[in-house]
Amino acid sequence: MGTKGRSIIGMNVDDLVEMLNKAFADEWLAYYQYWMGAKLAKGPMREAVAAELLQHATEELGHAEMLALRIIQLGGTPPLSPKDWYEMTNCGYEPPEDPYTEVLLDQNIRGEQCAIEVYQKLAEATKDTDPITYNMVVQILADEVEHEEDLQALVEDIGLMKSRGA
Ligand code: FE
Ligand code: FE
Ligand code: MG
Numbered sequence: 001m002g003t004k005g006r007s008i009i010g011m012n013v014d015d016l017v018e019m020l021n022k023a024f025a026d027e028w029l030a031y032y033q034y035w036m037g038a039k040l041a042k043g044p045m046r047e048a049v050a051a052e053l054l055q056h057a058t059e060e061l062g063h064a065e066m067l068a069l070r071i072i073q074l075g076g077t078p079p080l081s082p083k084d085w086y087e088m089t090n091c092g093y094e095p096p097e098d099p100y101t102e103v104l105l106d107q108n109i110r111g112e113q114c115a116i117e118v119y120q121k122l123a124e125a126t127k128d129t130d131p132i133t134y135n136m137v138v139q140i141l142a143d144e145v146e147h148e149e150d151l152q153a154l155v156e157d158i159g160l161m162k163s164r165g166a
Helices: 003-007 013-040 046-073 082-088 101-126 131-163
Strands: none
Touching (some): 013 101
């Protein structure tokens, strides 16, 4: 990136790139977990769950795109091989081995809760040091908060459906 653009960053750029690379690995793993879950989902509200999971997959890929652009702009290199995702991830990967909708939703809720923590920490780290990254991170954080809410609303609907015998 340009020398002036780099000079305005008030934190160690290598540390920032490392945090962004770890978040990037999380996003690809989240993308795949959602994408696969959308294909496999079975059980209560299968179609609504599959549609939401697929939408979230697309949005996680969008986050990976935003992160990659910023990492490169900062002079970093995103992980070049998928095997690096497992080594770098904050939030891990839960294979959708059980395709039952409620199980998939719980797995993905855990992932979103981890993502919220990751972006909250990135927001704290960049708040007073890097307005460009901060702005991006806050946009992603808002999406992750929405994702958690969407999934918890589906769990709630399934619970209501069951309790009312609908
Ligand atoms: Fe994301
Ligand atoms: Fe998400
Ligand atoms: Mg959604």
